[in-house]
Structures are given as C-alpha cells and as structure tokens.
Amino acid sequence: MPVSLNASDKDFTARFNAMVKAKRDAEADVSTVVAQIIADVRKRGDAALHELNAKFDHVDSATLGLRISQSEIDTAATQVDPQTLAALETAAARIRDFHARQRPSDDFYTDAQGVKLGHRWTPLDAVGLYVPGGKAAYPSSVLMNALPAVVAGVRRVVVTLPTPNGELNPLVMAALKLAGVTEVYRVGGAQAVAALAYGTDSIPAVDKITGPGNSFVVTAKRLVFGHVGIDNPAGPSEILVVADNKNDPAWIAADLLSQAEHDEVAQSVLITDDAAFAEKVGAAVRQQLSTMPRSNIATPSWEKFGALITVGQLSDAAPLVDAIAPEHLELAIDDPQALANKVRHAGAIFLGRHTPEAIGDYVAGPNHVLPTAGAARFASGLNLLDFMKRTTLVQCDEASLQKIGPAAVALANAEGLQGHALSVSIRLPRGAV
C-alpha cells in the first residue's frame, strides 16, 4: 500500500520525514570490480574492450571494429517509421531551441582602478555520452544529452553504447543522426567509461562523460572523476504532484504512474488539500494499474514508494516540496506560478493542469536529465553550461597595478608567501610598499 498521510495527523512530521529519508537506491558496491576493469582498459586498451565485448555482449568487435560505421547507423535508422521520426524531429528542434537560449555572455570591463577584467566562456573540446543498452536505451535521452553539447559548440561529441548480440537500436541510431553525432563506438559498461576517460588506440579520450547507466557505469564515472568531468549521479526517477480537487483524478493518476512505470524504486507522491480527492486518485491509480502494460514495474513502485498526502491548504505544500526537493514537480492548481514562487528546490516545474510531466520527457524543450534523490537542493538539470567552461581574465597596466598591488603585497606577506609578494613588488616603484 502507498503511504497515506494527513498533515492534521499527530505523527505527520515523523512519517513525512521518514518518507523523505527512505533510501530507494540500493546500489550495489561494485567499486572493486570496476577499478579492475578501468586498470585493465588503461593497460591493454582495445584488446581489453574486445575481450569484454565478446564476453558480455557476444560481439566480435575485434573483427567488426569498435567504431560503428555511418552505413551501419544509416541502415538501422531506416527501420524507424515516419511518424516516430517526425516526432523525434519535433523533439530535437524544440530541445535545440531551448538550449540555444542558454548561451552565456562574456564580460570584459574596466573598473574604477583602471584594471581590465572579466571572463569568457568556451565549449569543451570533446565529450563522451554513455547510452545504455537494452530496455533503458531511450532515443529521447540521446537527444537530451547530445544536443546541449552540440549547441554548446563541442567539437567531438562521442557516443558509446553496448550492442548485445551485435544489434543496433534503430530509434537510438535515428536520434544520433538527428543530433549530428557521427563518432559512435560499440562498447558498454565500466569499460566504455574507462576508454572515454583514458583513451585507447581506437577511442581517443574525451574531457567529460555524461549519460545514464547501471551501477557499473555510475561507479566508473565516480572513479574517473577529476581526470575528466562527469555529470551528477542520477538515481531513480520521482514525481511530486500538487493538485486540488478540481482535477480529474484519472489525469493525476496517470501522471503519478508515468514515473512509477520507470523503475520499481521510482517514487510518485501526491499532495492535495482534499482527503476525498486523494482517495479518488488512489482509486484511479489502482484502476489504471490493472490495465497498464508496465504494471509489473509500476505496481511495486506505487505500493512501496507511492504516497498520498493531504494538507490543510495548498500553500502548506511549499515546505514539504522543499524537503523532498523533487526531480519533477507538477502544480495542477489554479495559480501554479504563485506556488512555484514559494518553492525553492525542484529540478523542473510543470505548471497548470495541462502540463503533464511526460511532456517534458520528450518535447517541451528543457532537459529531462534532472537532479534526483534531493539533489535539486544543490544541482541543476543538464544544460548548456555543462558543456562549456569559464576562463577569467585580468589585465593591469603600470598605473592600475600601483593602485591595487600594495594590498596584494601586504596579504602575501601576511600569509608568509614572500615569493608572491615579490612578483608584485618587483613591478612597483621603489618605496611603494
């Protein structure tokens, strides 16, 4: 049974806090195995990749080559039906447009002391996108990870993906074509992350690795972090819907189940101001679960991690939202902007009754790679800045150095760094400090 809470209950705070703190992500500790795989790839390069490909995916990449050729990509992509292809094109265009607006500004100015200073943004040279195999190979994720890098101006956008039994996923290949990605390698797991981070004869190293993956992939990314950049670790999906009783319970139930169907440890939570409406949504969920194709996944998710929470008034929802810091926040209420303005922590907010979260998974435009498990307290969804970096600039002339230099000399000496002090004072007139 999903949790059912009412803010007027005596034990509400304790039960709510227990729900927020419950760990849904029982990730296996595979760090020893992963460290061995990384060491093996660093030592033996392509040979290690071929061996692991043969073992895990039954793929003879030593013969086929690690690089997936453009003709292989093209051939697989032709299997996608025109309607789906058109939908992918719609998604790609909207994602491009949204991310293009995020281009940051450079700044270079002269301050009152005559110092010129500022910063500039440049794209990364090369990024690697990990695309999972099997059931989690989503073309929408390919677009969401690759397009911000492309829009940022990254020269090399590289994709690695496992190809179990040598099969290519046509939808993924079509998404790669739409995103303009041409450098694609058949290799998955921790070995793909190792190859991207350290390079092999066939796979030149990249500067940053993004994209979802299983515990081996996530652990490998953690271990190579620092040598290359990585994105934020992503946990199971979650949705928090704030809805009043003017909604159709079936709509809200569908929204809750759209996350529950992702993963048995996904979490779907409703906050409403009407206990009777909460019950109606619960009933609608049960009804939809009885017919939905992925009921085998959505049912345990809802039973174990679902929650129906009733509060005195909708504005009481704001602190509860912040405590959860949800990946997805849906506000199906009369004045969603007013409540959104009271909320501080959420990865993405979906405003109003006609904005189901799933619209953001595909075609709205904003990225669907979002902070999970409360990380919205400190992290942002994937965006253009993840594929760029900032360099600061300073230029003093003789006059401006004379103005600000003496303070630097004083601080360097106070810190016991006389070499620092000398590098400034040597440029100042005698007697200036």
Add this chain to the structure above:
Amino acid sequence: MPVSLNASDKDFTARFNAMVKAKRDAEADVSTVVAQIIADVRKRGDAALHELNAKFDHVDSATLGLRISQSEIDTAATQVDPQTLAALETAAARIRDFHARQRPSDDFYTDAQGVKLGHRWTPLDAVGLYVPGGKAAYPSSVLMNALPAVVAGVRRVVVTLPTPNGELNPLVMAALKLAGVTEVYRVGGAQAVAALAYGTDSIPAVDKITGPGNSFVVTAKRLVFGHVGIDNPAGPSEILVVADNKNDPAWIAADLLSQAEHDEVAQSVLITDDAAFAEKVGAAVRQQLSTMPRSNIATPSWEKFGALITVGQLSDAAPLVDAIAPEHLELAIDDPQALANKVRHAGAIFLGRHTPEAIGDYVAGPNHVLPTAGAARFASGLNLLDFMKRTTLVQCDEASLQKIGPAAVALANAEGLQGHALSVSIRLPRGAV
C-alpha cells in the same frame, strides 16, 4: 634541474608530452580510513567529533562546544594589524564586486506553439566551507570561497576548521568577519566533511561543501558527493608564463617562483621565443631561490617540475598551452589579447607585463580557486553559479498541449512507456493521437 626544451629539437613532442602527462600528485589512498570516519560520525555524531578533536588537535570541544563563539572570533581578529586588515578589506570589496556581476538571468517566454517555458536560478540554502589548518590556512582562500556564496544569497554559510591546540588564526577570523560568516565550528579533517554532509546535533547538515584540504578531506568530499554537492578536486598549483625577450628576466623569474613556493609538487613553466631569454630567466630563478624565504619548498618544485620551453614564434605557444590547460596562464607579451584568443583551455589568464599572477591570488577580483592538473579542459574556477541552481519551467494550456502533445505520445509509445503516453493523451481530445 628543470626541464629545458626547444621546439626545434627532434624529441620535443615526446618530451613535452611526457611533461604534460607526468603525475605530480602522489595522493595517498586513505579511502578505507576515511569511510570509517564518516561512518563513525554518522553513527555517533558530536561524540565522534569530540573524540577526534581531542586525539588530533588536542582540543576539548566537549567542554568548549563545537561552535566557535562570536566573541572568540572577534577577540582573535583584533590581533590583525591595521594595514593587513585594510588589504583584506580591499580584497573583499573587489571579490564581491567581480562576483556580483556574475548573477545569471532568469528566462520565461512563450514560443510559437504557445508553450510558456524557461528557467529560474535560486541560491543554495546552506553551504559548508572547509578551511584547512596550519600553514595552509589562508585568509584569502576564506574570502574566495565564502564571498561568492554570500553574494549568491546562500542563507547559511558555514565554516569548519581545525584548531590545533585550540588556537585560532587571527587572519582567518578577520576574513570570516569581513565575509559576514558567523557560523563557525572547530573540527577538521574527514570528520568535518562528514558532519557537514550528514549533520550532527551541533552542526546542521549543508547542501554543498567547498574548500581545499589534505588527502583526507579530499577523499571525504568524494565519498559524500551525491548526497551533497562538492567543488572540483584541486591539485597542486601551477603557472604557465608566455613571455618574450622584452621582459625583465627577474620579473618572470619571480612569477614562476610565486607558484613554486606553494608546494614541492607545484609546477612553473616558461614558454618563450628566445632561447637566450629562457637562459636568463633560468639564471634569475637560481639567483632568487638563493635568497627567498620559502626556498626549501620552491627549490625542489623548480628542480623537479620546472620547465623552460623555447618555440619558434610566440603563436606556436597556443597548442602547447591547450595541451597543458594550465590553472594560471600569464601572457607577458606585446599583444596578449591576440594570443589569449587563440588559447582554449586555461583557468585564468593574466594579460600583459604588469599583471603578475599573484595579483589574482589576492585582490584582482576573479576567484583564485581554479581547475588544476589539466581540469581547465572541462571545469571552471569557483564562481557564483557554484552556489546557485537552475530550475526549468514549462506551462502548456489546452491549445499548446494539443500542438506538441501528439509527438510526445508517439515517442513514449516508441520507447514502450505507455504510462507516459497516457498522461499526455488523456488530456487530448479523442482521436488526436
């Protein structure tokens, strides 16, 4: 002896690449010990902190309390002389001004399909700044870490620092006062990171941890990453100076040594277009090393990791700079902007003959917390955005959902996520998909 390379040498590329790849950071693997400390702090909270404080710092925090009182801070800060305090004030004002210009813009617009969308930035609620003890307790680092958080609007800026034998560093206390930080705890090492990440009775948890530290602190930050945010791992400092023969060799030598004095594994590199000038700088370095106070640190750094590189012409320096991706790049040449425009990777660039790198360590304004060890390929120096996060916003109405909804339904069905599809199609007119 420092490396001396000339681009006209046959083995130049091999020797240059060897220099770039040389690992300067022999960090001990302390992850087992650190994991135990974190587990202990999570389990026993304040009691564990008191025990470790007594053991390592000979501080009785059980009696004193973990919180350092405002009167303790004030009393220690009064020991700072007026000239140093004025210099700290100059630094603080300039750092504030520079970071205030970085405030990002929100965006909310209506697109051609009638979808309203955009993003907004909000500050983090609480960040913890780790301040090292002993020789590495630099007031400038306190300002560089704390002020961007304060300017971003972070409500709780918390500092932890070790107090060996109970002593407070007056300069650090003065810097904390200038930054407006009032929540300060006496605890260092991995236990401080654990307390900040998970909270204890005395130290409420924060959302992100920044600041430099030894291998225990760095390892602890890695281990708590994901539960809280962390900054980029920082390695030993490094400077790359590009200089022509119109410079005074003594000035350039001083700049090289200003980094060498940081750490025995710091790295200082000169690139010039005149082999004779390189020799003069080498001689000036030897001369300055013979008199500088921190010669015991700067000499092994220069001997082991220093390099003098001669290229055919200054524009040849650009690809070498990018290969190194230096933390600090100084361009002491006639047209520094022209070369800066050719460089892609550097943490901070210092333009012209009157801009020694050390000016940026203290008073220029840009942050001195910068990516090291080649991380400038993918990372930025600390800035305002490190203390803020972005939430995306989407709002459809009935009409706009009808326009973009069918593509979402098509993609959800193609991915086998019929629950996603239903949450959109249930809001569309019958027959729309």
